[in-house]
Amino acid sequence: MQCDVCGKKFPGSGLSLTLDGKQRTFCADCYTRIRVEYGKKKNCDDCTHFNKDSCKLTRTKMKPISIGYMDYFVQAEKCANYKKYVETEQNATANLKTGRHIEATQTREKLGMSEKATRLRQKQEEMTASRDNLDNLIKQLVDRGQTLTYHCCHCGSSLRIGAKSTEVLKICPKCRYSLEAIDMAKLINQHMA
Numbered sequence: 756m757q758c759d760v761c762g763k764k765f766p767g768s769g770l771s772l773t774l775d776g777k778q779r780t781f782c783a784d785c786y787t788r789i790r791v792e793y794g795k796k797k798n799c800d801d802c803t804h805f806n807k808d809s810c811k812l813t814r815t816k817m818k819p820i821s822i823g824y825m826d827y828f829v830q831a832e833k834c835a836n837y838k839k840y841v842e843t844e845q846n847a848t849a850n851l852k853t854g855r856h857i858e859a860t861q862t863r864e865k866l867g868m869s870e871k872a873t874r875l876r877q878k879q880e881e882m883t884a885s886r887d888n889l890d891n892l893i894k895q896l897v898d899r900g901q902t903l904t905y906h907c908c909h910c911g912s913s914l915r916i917g918a919k920s921t922e923v924l925k926i927c928p929k930c931r932y933s934l935e936a937i938d939m940a941k942l943i944n945q946h947m948a
């Protein structure tokens with residue numbers, strides 16, 4: 756595959772992402788860079804006018820750009836009405852990052868919740884649920900004595916999950932790039948179907 760951003764060629768299938776309505780393939784470096792870049796941008800869900808994917812001022816529905824498991828609403832970058840949710844959001848996010856969930860929840864309930872903070876919490880709950888689901892799927896593979904082979908999206912090397920290897924790899928042992936974008940549950944489900 757070839758990266759649509761930097762043009763680098765690599766053996767894996769790459770990471771796909773929809774930007775400006777176009778499907779693009781990213782190499783691991785560009786994927787990581789764009790996530791950092793978007794994380795630094797102004798986001799509508801940081802704004803006091805944002806409510807459930809819509810802007811309360813203009814009454815338009817916002818379309819997020821999904822990078823990995825995070826959604827970004829960068830329309831705020833060009834919006835004159837953007838008003839950052841002060842402090843509450845930062846406290847809540849800081850607490851979430853350090854894993855102080857209870858404190859984060861209390862802070863938000865006391866001071867009001869920004870959409871982003873709510874979304875972050877929902878994502879965390881979803882991820883815990885999908886983690887349980889994944890453990891279950893791996894157990895089913897092990898019970899059947901099956902091992903599934905899949906490939907690193909960056910370097911294409913063979914990786915295994917199942918009876919012979921129960922560990923879900925976060926980093927490719929060969930190229931050391933992150934494997935977080937691989938939907939392991941989907942992969943196992945397809946295999947079992």
Ligand SMILES: [Zn+2]
Nearest residue numbers: 758761782785
């Ligand atoms: Zn690239």
Ligand SMILES: [Zn+2]
Nearest residue numbers: 907910927930
């Ligand atoms: Zn690799």
